[in-house]
Amino acid sequence: MRVEHATHSSRIGIAIIAIALVVFALAPFWGDRQTLRLLAEIFTFVALASLWNLLAGYAGLVSVGQQAFVGLGGYLLFALVIILDVHPIWAILIAGPVAAVVAVPVAALIFRLRGAYFAIGTWVVAEVFRLLASQISVLGGGSGISLPASAVIAMAPSRQAREFETYWLALGLTIIVLATIVVLLRSRHGLALTAIRDNETAAQSSGVGVIRIKFYVYVLVAFGTSMIGALIFLMKLRISPDTAFSVNDWTAFVIFITVIGGIGRIEGPIIGTIVFFMLRQTLADLGSLYLLMMGAVAIVVMLWAPKGLWGLIAERFGWQALPLQRYLVLTPKTEEAGRKP
Amino acid sequence: MGWTNVILQGVLIGGLYAMFAAGLSLIFGVMRLVNIAHGDLIVLAAYVALMVTQTLGIDPLTSLLLVTPVMALIGYALQRGLLNRTLGDDLLPPLLVTFGLSIIIQNGLLELFTADSRKLQAGAIEIQTFQLLQGVWVGLLPLIQFVVAVAVIAGLQTLFYRTALGRAFRATSDDQAVAQLMGLDTRHVFAMAMALSLAIIAIAGVFLAVRANFDPSIGPARLIFGFEAVIIGGLGSMWGTLAGGVILGVSQAIGAQIDPGWQLLAGHIVFLVILAVRPQGLFPKVSG
Numbered sequence: 099m100r101v102e103h104a105t106h107s108s109r110i111g112i113a114i115i116a117i118a119l120v121v122f123a124l125a126p127f128w129g130d131r132q133t134l135r136l137l138a139e140i141f142t143f144v145a146l147a148s149l150w151n152l153l154a155g156y157a158g159l160v161s162v163g164q165q166a167f168v169g170l171g172g173y174l175l176f177a178l179v180i181i182l183d184v185h186p187i188w189a190i191l192i193a194g195p196v197a198a199v200v201a202v203p204v205a206a207l208i209f210r211l212r213g214a215y216f217a218i219g220t221w222v223v224a225e226v227f228r229l230l231a232s233q234i235s236v237l238g239g240g241s242g243i244s245l246p247a248s249a250v251i252a253m254a255p256s257r258q259a260r261e262f263e264t265y266w267l268a269l270g271l272t273i274i275v276l277a278t279i280v281v282l283l284r285s286r287h288g289l290a291l292t293a294i295r296d297n298e299t300a301a302q303s304s305g306v307g308v309i310r311i312k313f314y315v316y317v318l319v320a321f322g323t324s325m326i327g328a329l330i331f332l333m334k335l336r337i338s339p340d341t342a343f344s345v346n347d348w349t350a351f352v353i354f355i356t357v358i359g360g361i362g363r364i365e366g367p368i369i370g371t372i373v374f375f376m377l378r379q380t381l382a383d384l385g386s387l388y389l390l391m392m393g394a395v396a397i398v399v400m401l402w403a404p405k406g407l408w409g410l411i412a413e414r415f416g417w418q419a420l421p422l423q424r425y426l427v428l429t430p431k432t433e434e435a436g437r438k439p
Numbered sequence: 440m441g442w443t444n445v446i447l448q449g450v451l452i453g454g455l456y457a458m459f460a461a462g463l464s465l466i467f468g469v470m471r472l473v474n475i476a477h478g479d480l481i482v483l484a485a486y487v488a489l490m491v492t493q494t495l496g497i498d499p500l501t502s503l504l505l506v507t508p509v510m511a512l513i514g515y516a517l518q519r520g521l522l523n524r525t526l527g528d529d530l531l532p533p534l535l536v537t538f539g540l541s542i543i544i545q546n547g548l549l550e551l552f553t554a555d556s557r558k559l560q561a562g563a564i565e566i567q568t569f570q571l572l573q574g575v576w577v578g579l580l581p582l583i584q585f586v587v588a589v590a591v592i593a594g595l596q597t598l599f600y601r602t603a604l605g606r607a608f609r610a611t612s613d614d615q616a617v618a619q620l621m622g623l624d625t626r627h628v629f630a631m632a633m634a635l636s637l638a639i640i641a642i643a644g645v646f647l648a649v650r651a652n653f654d655p656s657i658g659p660a661r662l663i664f665g666f667e668a669v670i671i672g673g674l675g676s677m678w679g680t681l682a683g684g685v686i687l688g689v690s691q692a693i694g695a696q697i698d699p700g701w702q703l704l705a706g707h708i709v710f711l712v713i714l715a716v717r718p719q720g721l722f723p724k725v726s727g
Contacts, residue, residue, distance in 0.1 A: 208714075214472070361531065389546045400531075
């Protein structure tokens with residue numbers, strides 16, 4: 099007997115993903131400036147939503163304070179570039195591990211809050227980060243600061259080369275985030291995480307170290323979220339405490355994307371982001387009404403289709419886009435071994 | 440005398456925070472629901488009061504006679520129509536639904552009332568002060584607010600331990616299934632708890648709106664103050680919640696005195712320190 103991950107649908111899924119990756123990687127040669135910018139923004143939201151999905155959907159850590167790490171990443175980028183004169187791309191790479199180090203004591207503190215109060219605890223942490231950021235006068239205090247032109251020019255001489263560079267950076271980072279999540283879920287720890295997702299008590303009694311795994315996931319997600327945050331603010335070229343630690347942009351949208359797409363499934367955030375951006379391109383003029391509608395749609399999905407759009411598809415057709423599920427396959431050899439006694 | 444005044448102002452503001460916290464604590468106690476829209480409902484109550492005072496031409500404190508039942512009705516309907524569906528073993532639905540509700544209320548208010556700051560005018564009592572001790576002055580309105588907060592907490596305590604409804608609350612809180620077997624309609628009990636929570640929210644919202652400017656975006660911060668007061672005081676203890684509110688109010692007042700930028704930060708830091716050294720809160724009663 100052996101365990102298999104792949105199914106027919108996941109082989110098709112892999113093929114589609116491979117083609118999409120080639121198309122996206124070549125986007126600078128077929129897309130105009132607007133398209134590249136939109137695609138890069140979509141990638142960052144796929145990454146943020148996938149990370150939140152890992153945190154809330156799999157590890158059961160419902161955070162409404164991930165803007166803490168998006169903002170931390172953004173501020174680390176600006177601090178490293180402005181104060182220490184680090185190259186922006188290095189700054190993005192450094193932002194990840196630094197945020198992970200920050201996440202350790204944060205987790206130690208807020209893991210004391212049980213269940214739902216944990217969610218508000220994460221929000222308090224984000225507020226503390228925001229208030230601290232507005233105290234740093236070197237980085238513009240409460241009103242924010244722009245990335246110095248010299249640092250931007252240091253990335254690449256021409257504007258076009260710079261735009262290509264940030265685009266590929268966004269694509270690359272998002273692929274790394276998604277690949278890490280897939281590898282994690284296929285590993286031993288992924289099995290434990292899936293068990294926690296399905297039933298925490300049962301997972302615990304089967305010998306899964308629930309608290310330890312949750313802690314690792316929290317730190318890992320902080321690592322990734324912070325790097326994406328740094329990238330987002332490299333694209334924006336300007337940061338302020340209110341934009342960096344915005345609960346609407348980095349938590350509300352991300353949660354709605356994940357819930358609508360399908361929480362607790364790796365495909366969910368991708369589907370959710372596509373739906374979100376299609377709606378946004380058509381309804382963006384509505385302003386606050388758009389957020390209101392997103393909130394209402396998320397509530398309806400949560401109550402009547404809790405597994406989201408992808409959950410509906412996956413259950414109806416038994417599809418999976420990536421080989422993550424585990425199937426037992428009986429091989430002839432073990433069947434014989436089974437017959438012997 | 441400067442510091443005495445600062446601390447006194449902090450204590451009085453703490454009463455308001457205790458009212459933010461009491462409604463939150465009540466529904467968590469009865470149905471283990473953490474209402475992320477709590478702060479936005481406080482702001483909603485402030486806008487309801489704004490409409491009532493403007494259309495009827497009455498003062499804000501009188502408007503409570505109307506605002507409180509309106510909010511209680513909204514609470515009952517919200518629980519029966521929406522939130523009861525989210526309750527169960529899974530943490531996600533109640534959190535995400537109340538989070539969605541928070542976004543809906545915020546943006547709905549933004550559409551209806553714009554982002555402009557508003558304030559309720561309470562007339563003469565707003566500026567009346569009297570001398571408590573030599574050199575220590577107290578505003579009449581903050582004092583009324585604190586007395587009302589104490590009355591709300593005392594009222595809740597009495598309701599919980601002296602009335603049939605309170606018994607139903609405690610029974611459902613202890614064991615929902617058994618309460619149901621004893622003939623309690625838990626859907627109704629939960630809806631009554633939410634109605635009561637929103638009645639307290641109405642009082643808190645009106646005092647908030649009289650004391651300072653408000654706009655649709657300030658809800659989440661009120662949720663956080665209420666939450667911090669609950670955790671500082673200890674889960675399940677009503678008088679602890681009042682103490683938690685006072686500690687938070689005093690910390691903020693002292694922080695603001697040192698540096699205006701440190702007002703909110705000081706409150707959060709005291710909360711985090713208490714979480715680190717005494718995670719069960721100062722006066723815990725039940726473990727959550």
